[in-house]
Amino acid sequence: MMEFTQDWFSNNTGNFAECAKYIPSKESFLEIGCFEGRATTWMLANMLSDKGSMVVVDTFEGGVEHEGLDLSELKDRFQQNVDQIIGDNQTLEIIDKPSFYALAELAYLDFYFDFIYVDASHETPDVITDACMAFQLLEPKGVMLFDDYLGGAGVKQAVDAFLETHKDRCKILFVNYQLAIQKV
Secondary structure, eight states, X not given: OOXXXXXXXXXXXXXXXXXXXXXXXXXXXXXXXXXXXXXXXXXXXXXXXXXXXXXXXXXXXXXXXXXXXXXXXXHHHHHHHHHTTOOTTOEEEEEOSOHHHHHHHHHHTTOOEEXXXXXXXXXXXXXXXXXXXXXXTEEEEEEEEETTTTSSTTHHHXXXXXXXXXXXXXXXXXXXXXXXXXXX
16 A cells, blocks of 8 residues: 655646646656655556656655655655556656756756656756756657646746746646646
8 A cells, every 4th residue: 555644746637637638658757856656656557658667856855845744764655655556567767866966867868758747846946957957858749747836935936937938949738736838
């Protein structure tokens, strides 16, 4: 049985299902910020192809929004949750380092993704860095979903700046609490 201490995801399953309609291939996913794996397990079970691969980037140390939570077993909890749902032919790689370093490494190694979920740091400089670096890893017609767009902190400001600088390279698919774009 999967174990989650928080549920910041269930209200967003409709957005993920909507994104799935636009993804031309469901073979390679990237998740930036995974916490306990609630979104990860949902994507593995409902979006990623049976033979697909997923890369997850997280320090498992939390951020400002996680102050007061016991994160001592966060990575183990994530791994246990994923182990219960991952398909026999699906692969998952965990990169346990800050997103800036992980995304630079993925770019250097020529990784590209059909779907990218951005939900790591909520600090404006971090979000805009994640957005710009992740966009370079997004396949043409691939979809990128930003969590917490209307959730306060620095996410909306960063995503709006990203959209302004990339307006000719992407189109907005939908905006609600989250925001989804497709690379054109």
